Amino acid sequence: xxxxxxxxxxxxxxxxxxxxxxxxxxxxxxxxxxxxxxxxxxxxxxxxxxxxxxxxxxxxxxxxxxxxxxxxxxxxxxxxxxxxxxxxxxxxxxxxxxxxxxxxxxxxxxxxxxxxxxxxxxxxxxxxxxxxxxxxxxxxxxxxxxxxxxxxxxxxxxxxxxxxxxxxxxxxxxxxxxxxxxxxxxxxxxxxxxxxxxxxxxxxxxxxxxxxxxxxxxxxxxxxxxxxxxxxxxxxxxxxxxxxxxxxxxxxxxxxxxxxxxxxxxxxxxxxxxxxxxxxxxxxxxxxxxxxxxxxxxxxxxxxxxxxxxxxxxxxxxxxxxxxxxxxxxxxxxxxxxxxxxxxxxxxxxxxxxxxxxxxxxxxxxxxxxxxxxxxxxxxxxxxxxxxxxxxxxxxxx
Amino acid sequence: xxxxxxxxxxxxxxxxxxxxxxxxxxxxxxxxxxxxxxxxxxxxxxxxxxxxxxxxxxxxxxxxxxxxxxxxxxxxxxxxxxxxxxxxxxxxxxxxxxxxxxxxxxxxxxxxxxxxxxxxxxxxxxxxxxxxxxxxxxxxxxxxxxxxxxxxxxxxxxxxxxxxxxxxxxxxxxxxxxxxxxxxxxxxxxxx
Numbered sequence: 001x002x003x004x005x006x007x008x009x010x011x012x013x014x015x016x017x018x019x020x021x022x023x024x025x026x027x028x029x030x031x032x033x034x035x036x037x038x039x040x041x042x043x044x045x046x047x048x049x050x051x052x053x054x055x056x057x058x059x060x061x062x063x064x065x066x067x068x069x070x071x072x073x074x075x076x077x078x079x080x081x082x083x084x085x086x087x088x089x090x091x092x093x094x095x096x097x098x099x100x101x102x103x104x105x106x107x108x109x110x111x112x113x114x115x116x117x118x119x120x121x122x123x124x125x126x127x128x129x130x131x132x133x134x135x136x137x138x139x140x141x142x143x144x145x146x147x148x149x150x151x152x153x154x155x156x157x158x159x160x161x162x163x164x165x166x167x168x169x170x171x172x173x174x175x176x177x178x179x180x181x182x183x184x185x186x187x188x189x190x191x192x193x194x195x196x197x198x199x200x201x202x203x204x205x206x207x208x209x210x211x212x213x214x215x216x217x218x219x220x221x222x223x224x225x226x227x228x229x230x231x232x233x234x235x236x237x238x239x240x241x242x243x244x245x246x247x248x249x250x251x252x253x254x255x256x257x258x259x260x261x262x263x264x265x266x267x268x269x270x271x272x273x274x275x276x277x278x279x280x281x282x283x284x285x286x287x288x289x290x291x292x293x294x295x296x297x298x299x300x301x302x303x304x305x306x307x308x309x310x311x312x313x314x315x316x317x318x319x320x321x322x323x324x325x326x327x328x329x330x331x332x333x334x335x336x337x338x339x340x341x342x343x344x345x346x347x348x349x350x351x352x353x354x355x356x357x358x359x360x361x362x363x364x365x366x367x368x369x370x371x372x373x374x375x376x377x378x379x380x381x382x383x384x385x386x387x388x389x390x391x392x393x394x395x396x397x398x
Numbered sequence: 399x400x401x402x403x404x405x406x407x408x409x410x411x412x413x414x415x416x417x418x419x420x421x422x423x424x425x426x427x428x429x430x431x432x433x434x435x436x437x438x439x440x441x442x443x444x445x446x447x448x449x450x451x452x453x454x455x456x457x458x459x460x461x462x463x464x465x466x467x468x469x470x471x472x473x474x475x476x477x478x479x480x481x482x483x484x485x486x487x488x489x490x491x492x493x494x495x496x497x498x499x500x501x502x503x504x505x506x507x508x509x510x511x512x513x514x515x516x517x518x519x520x521x522x523x524x525x526x527x528x529x530x531x532x533x534x535x536x537x538x539x540x541x542x543x544x545x546x547x548x549x550x551x552x553x554x555x556x557x558x559x560x561x562x563x564x565x566x567x568x569x570x571x572x573x574x575x576x577x578x579x580x581x582x583x584x585x586x587x588x589x590x
Contacts, residue, residue: 010529017525020546024521028514028553140435141445168447198449200559203495203508204569205448235501237509247560249512255501 492572
């Protein structure tokens, strides 16, 4: 009596349920982005000629320039730089992004940027390009603090930024805020950003995912962004994006729970190695690999290189040529070195980048290849961002 | 939108003894406050902490608002247990996702929610109990249609994040369902 339209027959109900499932499946298939092709990494020198490719042999790289990137006026602290190589027609060889303010996690921390001009061979005065209040207004909800930025250039040469942004809590309550260049120009003087969204990475209020290292560019114009989960368990993940910056999905790199801040080094287009910071005491650089373009990952034995719970960054320059910047003292960040490897697993020291004494800190390195040179940036005592440029010995830099 | 619905319900709950027009007005004002963009809005801070409610939570809030303000009839108590399989399903899914967050499982359950299989599976499971117990178009039991409707909305819009688990259940809803389940277990034991 209470159910005038009750579906009395179980068969009728089952048929209705099946129809609904089919309806949703069809609607989902229509709305869902197409399944991406298998991921294939590209090396920075994939467009290089035989002549320039020879310059990518790390053993031939010699230091040609160095210094500090200018800081925004009044900034007392700087940390976590990210380098973005720009196309050949662009006036800048590189854009650099980092966070700056009174101190790490201060309310006035913003994302600062500078560019290395090809014409003047100098870094331009820095300016802030991301402010948490402006982003909060655009998102419709608050952003408590800003942290590590990671930059990427999409298939249309638009700059994307992935910025660590906290909710209620410290870094362990972080989320990854995806921003995209909002104006037509990607020169520093005109660079501005609008939020795309906070990347959906975890079910628990989207909490505790961070980014640190540069994406791995793919042949389809997309990329794979390394990230990690941090609260309690620490494990690495890889996030896939298409050429326009559309988020396509994520995969966990390891079930071990002491690994963070992965850096991706291609060995071949489909064989990649991820090296990671180790939070254990007496830690080693940890490694995982994929043989199928990032679909499946397996753990590898720890490397011989010690890791004092500090970020590492690697770059696959060409097949058989990888470089790594890492802190080489077992318990501190006072030594920062550049190493080279032919397989991504066995490393030999190439250059000393910064060797200090007790209490000194050189950390959070970034790497990029631009203008036939290897560029390194790193945090210098959490007060400024230092940089180094290396080029093949017989070529030199302009 | 989700936080505005929550504040509308809050307004309706706080004005139970007032005329319907007053209740609508209070609910509307509170909803507008929550939807306002800026630090003066509770939505600004709730979004900062908890992002967005799931589609299922939003539909349940909309139903709750309708019940409170329009005095929708309550279903006969004899059929109150018909939702328990769905409640149990929600508790299990939320628990699995919580453990997934700690990397307990060999794969990533949350990441699986971006694919089509999770959507179809969630829909099939949500309909199973309805098929078994006899779902109706009755105004007494609109909750039966909440999960399928949410999944249909998700398939059409990809809201709120493109991951089906975020459309299906959020941590606050999971806690609510855990409470419902515990209460049902307690009542059953008391009855025995």
